[in-house]
Every structure is written in C-alpha cells, then in structure tokens.
Amino acid sequence: PSVSTAIIGAGIAGLACGQALHSAGLAVRLFDKGRGPGGRMSSRHLPGAVVDLGAQFFSVRDPAFRRRVTGWQEAGHVDLWPDAFWQVTETGWKRHRDNVERFIGTPRMSAVTRRLAEGLEVVTGTRIERLEEQAGQWWLVDQHQQRHGPFAQVVIATPTPQAAALLAEHEPALAETCEAVIQRPCWTAWACFDSPLPSLPGVDDDWQAVRLDPGHDRAADPLRFVTRNDHKPGRHGQGESLSLLARLEWSEAHREQEAEAVARQLLDAFRERLPQGVTLPEPSDLGAHLWRYAQPDVFAAGEAVNLDYRRSSSGLALCGDGWRGPRVEDAWLSGHHLGEALAVDAP
Ligand code: FAD
Structure with a gap:
C-alpha cells in the first residue's frame, strides 16, 4: 500500500479511523498504551466478575452508526x-x-472494540511520548525511546489533553485548540x-x-x-x-x-x-x-468542538470524542469520518 498511517490510541475513535483506512486498502498501524484496545470502553476481569469501568451503554442517532451497530x-x-x-x-x-x-x-x-480491532495491527503496551518529523515522514518515539516508523501521516486519537502534549512541539496552534477542549x-x-x-x-x-x-x-x-x-x-x-x-x-x-x-x-x-x-x-x-x-466538556470548549476531527498540512490529524461530543457514537463518528477523508485524499 502506498500510504502508511500511524494511529495513536486504540479507543473506538482510533479503531473506527483504522477500519475506514484499512477498508480502503491503506496500510495502518495502531499504538495504545493500554494492555489491549478499548480505551474508555474497556472492561476489567476480576476473579469473580467482568465489570465495565467506562461507558455502560450507548445510544444511536446517526444512520451510518446505526448501520454499523445493526451489523454488530x-x-x-x-x-x-x-x-x-x-x-x-x-x-x-x-x-x-x-x-x-x-x-x-x-x-x-470491550467486545465492540475487540471486534473493531479485528484485521488491524494494534501494538499495545506502547505509550507514544514524542513525534519526530524527518524529510516529510513521521516517527513515533515510545516510553522505551524506541522509534516506530516512518509513517506518511499520524492520527492522534487520544483524549485532547494527551493529544496536546504530542502536538506542542510541531503544531502549537493545534495544541492550543486541544487544550481548550477540557x-x-x-x-x-x-x-x-x-x-x-x-x-x-x-x-x-x-x-x-x-x-x-x-x-x-x-x-x-x-x-x-x-x-x-x-x-x-x-x-x-x-x-x-x-x-x-x-x-x-x-x-x-x-x-x-x-x-x-x-x-x-x-x-x-x-x-x-x-x-x-x-x-x-x-x-x-x-x-x-x-x-x-x-x-x-463540550460547553466549555465552545467552537472548538463539533468539528468532527482536525487535520494539519504537515500530515497530522486528530479524532476522538473531544471533537464531537461526550458519547461512544460521537467518538466512532469522529474516527470514521476522519478515516474516510484520509482515504479519499490518499495518493
Ligand atoms: P478513548 O476511549 O479514551 O481512547 C483513547 C486511547 O488512547 C486509550 O485507549 C488510551 O490508552 C490511548 N492513549 C492515550 N494517550 C496515549 C499515548 N500517548 N500513547 C498511546 N496510547 C495512548 N459514552 C456513551 O455513549 N454512553 C455512556 O453511558 C458513557 N458512559 C461513560 C462512563 C465513563 C465512566 C466514561 C469514562 C466514559 C463514558 N462514555 C459514555 C464516553 C465514551 O466512553 C467515550 O466518549 C468514548 O469511549 C471515547 O472514545 P475515544 O476513542 O475518543 O477515546
């Protein structure tokens, strides 16, 4: 495949973005600091029970999301x-x-995010601490200072404060926008x-x-x-x-x-x-x-939200619930729409 994309964050937004790119035949690799994918939809295995610690259920409004949920x-x-x-x-x-x-x-x-992760390459237990740009290509540096790449583009699908930290060095204005989404x-x-x-x-x-x-x-x-x-x-x-x-x-x-x-x-x-x-x-x-x-906090963020996702000219992009609203559906839509947009623009 001609375009390689790294996605930081394998919550439902990063996974939806990854699936959209993968279905368009593009190469994509996801990184997550967690033990598995799922993010705020993950569940914990205790000796006597499996408990959901994040989202307890989700609702469906958008027709594209409904089609996906019906399939699931x-x-x-x-x-x-x-x-x-x-x-x-x-x-x-x-x-x-x-x-x-x-x-x-x-x-x-977490069955939903496990399903979305099928067929995708997800590298877990890997916290990306820094991005490096070299000759128009991107490298990801993890907690062990190991470098991953190069990638033509990087999607940051983490909560906005964590995205701001990764962006500050390269896209200060975008990092500021992230910080506005509390x-x-x-x-x-x-x-x-x-x-x-x-x-x-x-x-x-x-x-x-x-x-x-x-x-x-x-x-x-x-x-x-x-x-x-x-x-x-x-x-x-x-x-x-x-x-x-x-x-x-x-x-x-x-x-x-x-x-x-x-x-x-x-x-x-x-x-x-x-x-x-x-x-x-x-x-x-x-x-x-x-x-x-x-x-x-979509009210505090004012105009920063309801943009669905963000893209920069340097090959960085952002998705996740912070760009749409506080729900599973918002996160999925944000990632899915970004993935579709990136696939359309792929050379
Ligand atoms: P996340 O799921 O947070 O995914 C981001 C991923 O990025 C995480 O897996 C994280 O480990 C990873 N990450 C972060 N930084 C790095 C890094 N530097 N390197 C590598 N990986 C990184 N929604 C509903 O619709 N209904 C509900 O009832 C509901 N209840 C909720 C209850 C709780 C307690 C919580 C916490 C959330 C709830 N939500 C609910 C919201 C919903 O869970 C989220 O909107 C949605 O799951 C967000 O998905 P996401 O992919 O945008 O982010």
Whole structure:
C-alpha cells in the first residue's frame, strides 16, 4: 500500500479511523498504551466478575452508526440493554422510561472494540511520548525511546489533553485548540458480592441499572449511576457485581483521593439511596478506577468542538470524542469520518 498511517490510541475513535483506512486498502498501524484496545470502553476481569469501568451503554442517532451497530448486533457483539432501567428521585425508586434505545457490548463492553480491532495491527503496551518529523515522514518515539516508523501521516486519537502534549512541539496552534477542549475526570468503582443482592421493596428483582438524581448539594453528592454487571447480556452465571459511577463534580473534587476510600464512599452513597430497611451485604471485592479524561466538556470548549476531527498540512490529524461530543457514537463518528477523508485524499 502506498500510504502508511500511524494511529495513536486504540479507543473506538482510533479503531473506527483504522477500519475506514484499512477498508480502503491503506496500510495502518495502531499504538495504545493500554494492555489491549478499548480505551474508555474497556472492561476489567476480576476473579469473580467482568465489570465495565467506562461507558455502560450507548445510544444511536446517526444512520451510518446505526448501520454499523445493526451489523454488530446481528453478529452477536452488541445487544439492547438495559430493559429494566430505574431512577432514584427524592421520592424514591421508580421505573425510568424514555424510549431511547441503548446498546451494550456482549459479553462485555470491550467486545465492540475487540471486534473493531479485528484485521488491524494494534501494538499495545506502547505509550507514544514524542513525534519526530524527518524529510516529510513521521516517527513515533515510545516510553522505551524506541522509534516506530516512518509513517506518511499520524492520527492522534487520544483524549485532547494527551493529544496536546504530542502536538506542542510541531503544531502549537493545534495544541492550543486541544487544550481548550477540557476533559473532565470520573471515578468508577466496582463492588463484588458473594451472594445476590437483597430484594428492594417496590423494585423488580431484575433491576439492571439505576440513575440517581442529585441531592440538594450536587457537588457533595458522589454517586450518579449504578449498573449490575451480572445482569448484562452474556454475563449471567457470574457473581453479583456493581459498577458505581461518580458524579463529575465530585470526581473533580476527589481526584487525589485513594481509590479504596473512593470505592467505599460510592458504595456508602448507594446504601443511603436504598429503600428503607434494606441492608447491603459486605462486598468481597471493592475498588475504583479514576478516568483522568472521562468526558469532554463540550460547553466549555465552545467552537472548538463539533468539528468532527482536525487535520494539519504537515500530515497530522486528530479524532476522538473531544471533537464531537461526550458519547461512544460521537467518538466512532469522529474516527470514521476522519478515516474516510484520509482515504479519499490518499495518493
Ligand atoms: P478513548 O476511549 O479514551 O481512547 C483513547 C486511547 O488512547 C486509550 O485507549 C488510551 O490508552 C490511548 N492513549 C492515550 N494517550 C496515549 C499515548 N500517548 N500513547 C498511546 N496510547 C495512548 N459514552 C456513551 O455513549 N454512553 C455512556 O453511558 C458513557 N458512559 C461513560 C462512563 C465513563 C465512566 C466514561 C469514562 C466514559 C463514558 N462514555 C459514555 C464516553 C465514551 O466512553 C467515550 O466518549 C468514548 O469511549 C471515547 O472514545 P475515544 O476513542 O475518543 O477515546
């Protein structure tokens, strides 16, 4: 193939971009610092359970994304979920109904990105720290000072702050644009139990996900969302486990806190919102993960977002949720559109 492209970041945006280039017959290699692809759609394997730590489900609006999701659904990589969605308001637990179709990877969220990685060359465990330009070609330098390349072009498909660091030396104006797209942090905790959760009065035993409205003091309220991993498609038979997602304001204020203390606070916050008289068993495993760059603040970014992706004349390009909006669909669209544009312009 005539054009070689490096993609830094194998989250859904980098993978969608890679797939678009690969389908056009172009050579592409992806690099990710993680142990596998997936980024914010990854799942953690614990001794008794597989828990999703990032996105818990995603919705579909765009027709091209819908076609792709339908294909994944037919192949068994995604399923509709949840169908027992609850909400906790000041008056207690009630069914949450909004007619929005939501999907989840099966048997775990990362099944979607695993599927997208098929057929692509993905180099994992490799953090790209620097880019070097030589005679119009690009080299990538990793954490061991090993050089990868040369490549005709480089796509940076990481959260915007990480992209800014790589760009600063070569494209200072673009690096500044990246810095304007703030990515807010989010804590996600998990709690595993040896026995099933107790029944909640007035709530179906098969409740799957619950959104918690903020209390009076939003900033002091830790918890926004809880899902039951063993109630997700393809995961029946594993032990009871919860994913507990913190509010962004709270995560920001507690980003330096110990993971264990955070996990405890999120679980305690859930206990407080259970119907009266219900006690939760002690978890057999409890922990938390901080996403430093969880969600782009599209309002703060103003005009920087809704551009889909960015390209420079020097052969660098940017995609990811920071350029469109805070959802899986936005990230996929950003990467897919960039990949299509690069394929059209390939010599
Ligand atoms: P990422 O998935 O972050 O991928 C970027 C990749 O780049 C990562 O794999 C990272 O390891 C890699 N990387 C970064 N720097 C380097 C480097 N220097 N060298 C090599 N690799 C590097 N969306 C929804 O639609 N619905 C939801 O319910 C939802 N809930 C969410 C809950 C949480 C807790 C979080 C964190 C996100 C949630 N999202 C949700 C958002 C959604 O997950 C993201 O918008 C989407 O996954 C972003 O994809 P991406 O490819 O742009 O970035």
